[in-house]
Amino acid sequence: MSEAIPIQNLYYLLCYAWDQLAEGEIVDIAADDSKTLTELFGRVLSHGTQRLVRRGFDRGYLVESEETPRLRGRIDMTASMKTQSWERGRMVCEFDELSHNVLHNRILKTTLEDLWHAEGIGKETRDLIHRQLESLRSVDRVHLTSGLFRRVHLHRNNRFYRFLLNICELLYDSRLPEQRDGKSRFRDYVRDPKRMPYVFERFVKNFYNREQTKFDVTSIQLKWNAKGELGDLAVLPVMQTDVSLWSSERSIILDCKFYKEAMSGWHGSERIHAGNLYQLYSYLRNAEERKGWEGSEGILLYPAVKGGFDHKFTIEGHPVRVVSVNLDQPWQAIHEQLLCVLDLASNSKLVRKRYLRRKIDDQE
Structure with a gap:
């Protein structure tokens, strides 16, 4: 079934279904020669990440914990007593730190890494993905689960992430268990009779x-x-x-x-x-x-x-x-x-x- 529907048309179907047609136009679909929907998504995520690089990745305040000689934020007495840090003239403190390591950036990086290891991704697309991963070096991977995507909170200023996360979630839902070679594999999404x-x-x-x-x-x-x-x-x-x-x-x-x-x-x-x-x-x-x-x-x-x-x-x-x-x-x-x-x-x-x-x- 999927072989008969052009990849570009499947992409348009999804963009309309997500009601994000404008966001989907970050890639010239008419000129794209991707052989599979997975490869096309790899290119779209890469171009989307390029756009985020130009605009600046989203940041948010995250709770950090650190043993420090200078008090800041809230003292974590339990952790300080457990490590007896005061004997070294230090205390364990918790404080808010503005960071790029927010959940939506971590999901994006994890998905790009999975695509970079995936079967059926051409060299040009793989190189494109690799360049975007370089810009996400300060962001950690995250263990993807279906519930994780529901925990992302977006607002008007970072709404473009919603389109990229829709692709990430679709790829997560389509992912097959890894085999011994460590390569990622994705099922043919259009064959899913439920979705x-x-x-x-x-x-x-x-x-x-x-x-x-x-x-x-x-x-x-x-x-x-x-x-x-x-x-x-x-x-x-x-x-x-x-x-x-x-x-x-x-x-x-x-x-x-x-x-x-x-x-x-x-x-x-x-x-x-x-x-x-x-x-x-x-x-x-x-x-x-x-x-x-x-x-x-x-x-x-x-x-x-x-x-x-x-x-x-x-x-x-x-x-x-x-x-x-x-x-x-x-x-x-x-x-x-x-x-x-x-x-x-x-x-x-x-x-x-x-x-x-x-x-x-x-x-x-």
Whole structure:
């Protein structure tokens, strides 16, 4: 599956899913010749680190402990008594020190080192990573865990780190256990059946939120049109739409489906997944009780890399469309195809204007 989707398109999908398209433009994706997503991430992290070098790495106050003849900060009596430091005319003191050795810099360095040792990284990319590691010599490695990324606190002045840390976390989630040769290995992220559906859903939602202005884009929770005892109603599953689009003229419930079999093509003898259609139908029927959503349209959107399909029909008064977006084509074509799914014409001038605005914001 991953071999059929261009590396550059996978990168765009992730940038949209993270809602960090401007940050993702630190690398000229169109001119990049990376053979794997892992190598591309190595180049992106390297270019991102270069940018941090120019701006200055983020610093923060860290608690340091030191045995010293000059009192500063807070005296650590327990440590001083344990080492009997006063007999040497010294005390163990704790104090705050402004340092580059903050958690987000440590995560970045650790990930770059893992990439430098990884399989499938070309010499040019490896050299680029090595140069960035030189600028992080004063920063320590850290043992990566899934919970560690949640401990990073960022603010407006260092928000660019969020993009780099998203890549670091993705690589951590994709990392395979090290073998005896000490080389790092990463699984093919797009083959992960648990993560890619979420990425595709976030990509579609954020794409429509950024690239068109006709619809308000959100995700809504629908109530079942059911009656019964409170305890009985409580066992009904939650109906949460992937993407909901509303305007004064149209309301659309869009469900995103990322299936391996959908990626391999669509044959005339095959049929729509019954469960997917039943789910969408349930959304449409129960949305009828919501003001402004009485005559909602329904869309099932699948990714594809070979061929494509676009089926339209009406179910009990609701227009329904089952359509694919071809991810094995130039990005501008994907952009236009997604707008056509909503019957919106592509406005190249508007797209260009937004692109330039993002570039300006990225440079500030």
